[in-house]
Amino acid sequence: MALSPRGCRRLLDPGGHGVLPVSRPRGVTMKRITIAVLIDALAWDIVEARGFLPELAHRRPLRTVLGFSSAALPSLLSGRHPDEHGRWFLYRRDPVESPFGFARLLAPFEGRGAIGRRVRTAYEKSFASLGGVRGYYNLYEVPLRYLPWFDLPERRPIFEPGALGRFPTLFDRLEERAIPHRVWFWRTPEERNFDELLSAAGEGDEAFLFFYAFELDGTMHARGTESEETRSKLRAYEEALRAALAAAARRADEASLLVFSDHGMVDVVRAIDVRSRVLALPFREGVDYLPFYDSTFARFWFRSQGAWAAIRDLLSGEEGGAWLAIEEEKRLRVHFPGREYGDAIFVARPGTVIAPSFMGSAPPAAMHGYHPEGKGSDGVLLSTRPIPEATRSILDLAALLEKEAARTHGETGNGDDR
Ligand SMILES: [Zn+2]
Known part of the structure; x- marks a missing residue:
């Protein structure tokens, strides 16, 4: 990742979160600057093994939700469970x-x-x-x-205000409270986003900077958690975030960095071809049942009781995964009585993937989307500041970030500590 020299300023922010004025002198001092960085799929296990950004003294694993980023990001940004905000699968x-x-x-x-x-x-x-x-x-x-x-379900980017309708996300709360901030996400290339983050930390107008780093996830899917590509991506992230924090520290009395993730990542050791085995049953795909083969979930909607009984029995004997019981859906807060995400849902065990699937024919090198209590599923929270004792899950991040943004902005609290 090549970072442009400090001072290379970009006048227009295509994200619509503000324009950097040309005439304002560089390095305007600020009381506080907070950089909040969401690194997709940064697993606690990887951070533990590698010591990612060891200078961030406060470190903790965070429990995720059952599902992929399509469920985890809305939960992380709203503090709500999937069965509340309604987003589970893509x-x-x-x-x-x-x-x-x-x-x-x-x-x-x-x-x-x-x-x-x-x-x-x-x-x-x-x-x-x-x-x-x-x-x-x-x-x-x-x-x-x-x-x-x-x-x-995701008709507008989850990083834009109003993305979850009646459920406010962090960005709705920041707008409501008129807290100036900037947001970067997948709409613009990550390398350019890092350049802009560096400029914004060193000379931007907004003191609360939210950055979504999305490329590590894809690198690990393609190459695995131990690959040289993954190591070099992690090193590049460390370098870019250290530079941004240092730029902020040069002009702020207090520069904070929070690094967190939405879920973990597990190296794939086994692929199971669920579709071929289901197709071999005497029931017609698309007629007797409708399937959706995700990487770690096989979801089915049934039009025939016979098809349900046969597919249930077939996969009940599969060691690579298990049917998700209704009681477990409720416990994990992913129960949808309308069954829009599947009448029956089969979940792979950590390290196993369903391949071929509707996601691709070849198995990925690493995957997530396993039971949140299984090995490798935890995300992380790393911080320059002490982490509140109660922050244990990605669902706790929205409130924490809102508080940090308000503190950065100079609000001492308004009694609204959701
Ligand atoms: Zn992913």
Whole structure:
């Protein structure tokens, strides 16, 4: 990651979070600056083994939620469980709200070699420009014929105010309280975001800086947690964050850095081909049942009791995972009575992936999306400041960050310590 020299200022912020004036002198002093950095998939186990940013003296594992970032990020930013804010998986069954109706017309071409691949690419491009979805999504390898059954709950980026409707996120709270801040996320390239973070820490107007680092997650999926690529990405993050903290410290009485993550990461040791085994049963996919094969979850909706009984029995004997019981859904706060995320949900054990899946044919080198109490699933919180005793889960971060932002801004508390 190449960081541009200090002072390379960017006049326009494409994120719409403010414009840096050209005429203002550099290095305006500030009482406090807080840099809050969310590193996707920074696992507690990795931090423990490597000693990531060891100078951050206050360190703790954070329990995550069952699911992927599509569940963890809304929970982290709102302090609410998935069964409250409604976001669990990227795809949920909802043929009425589905933005993929047009895919039905192209589905017959899929699977016909080069023509099918061209049709799919053309569809993906047109959906990106016309689909009306501004939130994070990826069509991965979800079959075109099944897309019209599914909706994408995240219609606008989770890092924008109003993203969770009636549930305020950290960013809604910052707006409400008129706390100046800046936010970087996947909408702009990460390397450029790090350049801007450095400038903002050293000479920006906002004292509360929120940075979402998303590339480590993909590096680990592709190469594993022990790879040289992962090590070098971690080193680059350390270097960039040390530089930003140092830039803030040069002009603030107190410069704080909080580094946290949404979930962990586990190296993959085994892949199970659930789909082929289910297809071998005497029931028709897409007719007797609708499947969604995620990397670590196989979700099913049934139209026939026979199909449910057969698939249940088949996977009950599979060592690589287990059916999620309703009582466990409730305990983990991912119970959806409308069953929009699946009538029955099979969860892989840590280190096992379902491959091929709708996410891709080849298994990833590392994965997350396992039981939150399993090995490797914990996220982290590392801080220059003491961490409150009660902060134990990613759900505790929204309130903590809001408090830190208010403190940075100079508010001494308004009795609203949710
Ligand atoms: Zn991931």
